[in-house]
Amino acid sequence: MKFRKILDEINPYVPGKSTEEIQNKYNIESIIKLASNENPYGCSKEVQKCFTNIDIEIYPDNDCSKLRKLLSKKYNIEEDELIFGGGSVEIISMIAQILIEQNDEVITCTPSFSSYYSATKLMNGKLIEVQLKDNVFDLQGIKNKITDRTKLIYIANPNNPTGTIITEDEQRNFIEGIPQNIMVVLDEAYYEFVTDKNYPESINFLKQHDNIIILRTFSKAYGLAGLRIGYGVASKKIIEQLNKVRNPFNVSTLAQDAAHMALSDVDFLKMVVNNNNQVLEYMYKELDKLNISYISSQANFIMINVKTSGAKFAEKLLERGFIVRPGFPLMDNYIRVSIGTIEQMRQFIKVLAILINEERD
Numbered sequence: 001m002k003f004r005k006i007l008d009e010i011n012p013y014v015p016g017k018s019t020e021e022i023q024n025k026y027n028i029e030s031i032i033k034l035a036s037n038e039n040p041y042g043c044s045k046e047v048q049k050c051f052t053n054i055d056i057e058i059y060p061d062n063d064c065s066k067l068r069k070l071l072s073k074k075y076n077i078e079e080d081e082l083i084f085g086g087g088s089v090e091i092i093s094m095i096a097q098i099l100i101e102q103n104d105e106v107i108t109c110t111p112s113f114s115s116y117y118s119a120t121k122l123m124n125g126k127l128i129e130v131q132l133k134d135n136v137f138d139l140q141g142i143k144n145k146i147t148d149r150t151k152l153i154y155i156a157n158p159n160n161p162t163g164t165i166i167t168e169d170e171q172r173n174f175i176e177g178i179p180q181n182i183m184v185v186l187d188e189a190y191y192e193f194v195t196d197k198n199y200p201e202s203i204n205f206l207k208q209h210d211n212i213i214i215l216r217t218f219s220k221a222y223g224l225a226g227l228r229i230g231y232g233v234a235s236k237k238i239i240e241q242l243n244k245v246r247n248p249f250n251v252s253t254l255a256q257d258a259a260h261m262a263l264s265d266v267d268f269l270k271m272v273v274n275n276n277n278q279v280l281e282y283m284y285k286e287l288d289k290l291n292i293s294y295i296s297s298q299a300n301f302i303m304i305n306v307k308t309s310g311a312k313f314a315e316k317l318l319e320r321g322f323i324v325r326p327g328f329p330l331m332d333n334y335i336r337v338s339i340g341t342i343e344q345m346r347q348f349i350k351v352l353a354i355l356i357n358e359e360r361d
């Protein structure tokens with residue numbers, strides 16, 4: 001059997017370790033998972049109503065019609081300016097499929113979300129990686145790398161793993177300053193968490209620019225990661241092309257219903273976002289007290305500089321029941337910690353203080 005050659009260069013996605021895996025390995029009862037930027041408050045109670053009233057013997061609505069209507073109203077966009085995916089990660093792949101021919105160039109920053117790299121490679125595209133500048137997406141650095149072969153630029157805003165944002169002015173200058181035949185993906189998986197007033201409302205950019213695709217997800221602030229549903233917003237022309245590569249019935253009935261319900265529970269979303277901000281403030285205060293450096297975050301996670309191998313440090317945290325994420329390119333000394341509940345983070349800070357002191361001794 002001869003598989004595609006490019007597969008030699010692609011590694012399977014490595015998810016954050018599961019709670020069960022760590023329970024079994026270390027024989028610890030209580031595990032706190034802070035590795036995959038999930039929602040520590042669960043999801044809206046409204047969503048749970050969907051679970052009892054669902055016809056699973058028939059295929060889902062291929063067009064996600066109900067949800068499409070609701071989102072188009074919410075954002076004041078046309079219904080055919082939306083596409084849905086099994087998580088936004090599926091749309092990241094679909095975008096690569098409609099644009100990248102062999103050796104076309106795709107630019108993004110490093111470190112950022114790993115699916116940009118694998119989606120590009122799988123299409124035999126050439127990935128150009130620009131280092132973050134001061135932990136922020138380096139838009140000028142990306143611009144400098146544009147050539148005649150550049151097809152696509154992926155921007156995570158906020159960026160994963162740094163939690164940093166680019167501002168509305170920066171985004172506008174960038175999009176206006178590049179050739180309009182290059183597609184710009186604005187991946188806003190953590191959009192709902194952002195408090196910085198300078199963060200762009202990217203949907204407004206759609207009126208002037210038809211070379212952008214905005215990605216959002218129900219996995220994070222809405223707490224539906226296990227159901228797999230995200231969406232993209234773009235011009236009708238782009239959505240038409242994306243629909244050609246989309247698998248039939250790619251979003252389950254339950255995911256569609258749950259997302260619809262989740263959007264209607266504004267109070268749950270407010271609670272999640274407020275709590276996230278309060279707990280982030282708590283983290284900043286405690287980390288400052290411990291003299292540990294970190295990157296201020298606009299998302300539901302924080303990068304902490306442990307000043308030693310992040311991988312080894314994460315292993316020590318595992319032994320004490322905390323799953324975090326090390327191993328980001330160019331940031332070996334960092335661990336990414338998802339923002340849990342205040343109680344979870346109090347426990348985390350206690351253990352962090354002990355481990356950091358051991359390192360310093």
Ligand SMILES: Cc1ncc(COP(=O)(O)O)c(C=O)c1O
Nearest residue numbers: 087088089113160189217219230
């Ligand atoms: C920046 C970014 N984009 C996209 C995703 C994919 O999210 P999902 O496929 O669950 O919508 C993630 C998940 O962690 C992410 O961090």
